[in-house]
Amino acid sequence: MNGPVNDTPILAIRDLQIDAVPAGGPPRRLVDGVSLSVAAGEVLGIVGQSGSGKSLSAFAVARLLPDGVRLAAGSVHLGGQRIDDLDEGRMRALRGGRIGFVFQDPLSSFNPVRTIGSILIESIRRHQRLDAKSARALAVEMLTRMRLPGKDACVDAYPHQLSGGQRQRAMIALALANGPDLLIADEPTTALDPTIQLQILALLKQQTAGRASILITHDFSVAAAICNQIAVMHQGRLVESGPAAQVLTDPQHDYTRSLLRHARLAPAATGEA
Ligand SMILES: Nc1ncnc2c1ncn2[C@@H]1O[C@H](COP(=O)(O)OP(=O)(O)O)[C@@H](O)[C@H]1O
Ligand SMILES: [Mg+2]
Numbered sequence: 001m002n003g004p005v006n007d008t009p010i011l012a013i014r015d016l017q018i019d020a021v022p023a024g025g026p027p028r029r030l031v032d033g034v035s036l037s038v039a040a041g042e043v044l045g046i047v048g049q050s051g052s053g054k055s056l057s058a059f060a061v062a063r064l065l066p067d068g069v070r071l072a073a074g075s076v077h078l079g080g081q082r083i084d085d086l087d088e089g090r091m092r093a094l095r096g097g098r099i100g101f102v103f104q105d106p107l108s109s110f111n112p113v114r115t116i117g118s119i120l121i122e123s124i125r126r127h128q129r130l131d132a133k134s135a136r137a138l139a140v141e142m143l144t145r146m147r148l149p150g151k152d153a154c155v156d157a158y159p160h161q162l163s164g165g166q167r168q169r170a171m172i173a174l175a176l177a178n179g180p181d182l183l184i185a186d187e188p189t190t191a192l193d194p195t196i197q198l199q200i201l202a203l204l205k206q207q208t209a210g211r212a213s214i215l216i217t218h219d220f221s222v223a224a225a226i227c228n229q230i231a232v233m234h235q236g237r238l239v240e241s242g243p244a245a246q247v248l249t250d251p252q253h254d255y256t257r258s259l260l261r262h263a264r265l266a267p268a269a270t271g272e273a
Helices: 054-060 088-094 116-127 132-145 164-176 194-207 220-226 244-249 254-262
Strands: 011-020 028-038 043-047 069-078 099-102 182-186 212-217 229-234 237-243
Touching: 011 054, 028 043, 028 054, 028 069, 028 212, 028 229, 028 237, 043 054, 043 220, 054 069, 054 182, 054 212, 099 164, 116 132, 116 164, 132 164, 164 182, 164 194, 194 220, 212 220, 220 244, 220 254, 229 244, 229 254, 237 244, 237 254
Parallel strands: 043 212, 043 229, 099 182, 182 212
Antiparallel strands: 011 028, 011 069, 229 237
């Protein structure tokens, strides 16, 4: 990056503790002592097996925890401002505004009876002062930027009319429409065919420039493709984190080594000839 370095990270999570609180039973710790930070221009990969606490850790940032799960302790700062104690109205303004989300399965995240455009326009108008016409123009612009085809870039299409890869492009357009500082993508390519996965990863890599991004994946090869920082989670704890090149080539933990052995990394990612 050029220019002076601002050393306040966009996102700083400190000592997160997340509990399951079953009705009538004692709380059970699901995430224990996770601390992470992400600076502008960084893509942090959170890597670990299914159930290791990746999604809960990332979604706790915007207090998007499922029923029966609560943030028991810890703090979250966005751009230096504490946000874990914001009231619900202010938190709602951050979601889809300064924090954009991409989920694994866009078909279940999009309302099937609404066009892609109407979903985008609603989000744009909730977060920006734009009239209907300008909001639609911005929706078309975002979809075009994500390379959706046609003159209007599928703005009037329904989710089921798009392919899986196109739907994920539309979801990335939605996540980025309000210019978020922080982008959180949870297994964004897991549901896609391998060639489409590569296209979506390339698109994400391009779109993460200048913001802070978190990419959640169980697949080290996905993290290796676009992340410059990697954090490895195992059973609710962070086992290791650092620059991607270091974690990939010189892992400090047995667990990281075993995950890496099972990943099909391109030779360039590990520095092997
Ligand atoms: N609503 C819930 N109630 C109880 N436990 C949950 C709930 N959601 C997730 N968990 C548990 O929390 C752990 C971490 O979940 P999650 O963060 O979704 O894992 P990952 O994203 O790494 O696959 C898992 O053991 C999961 O079973
Ligand atoms: Mg998950």
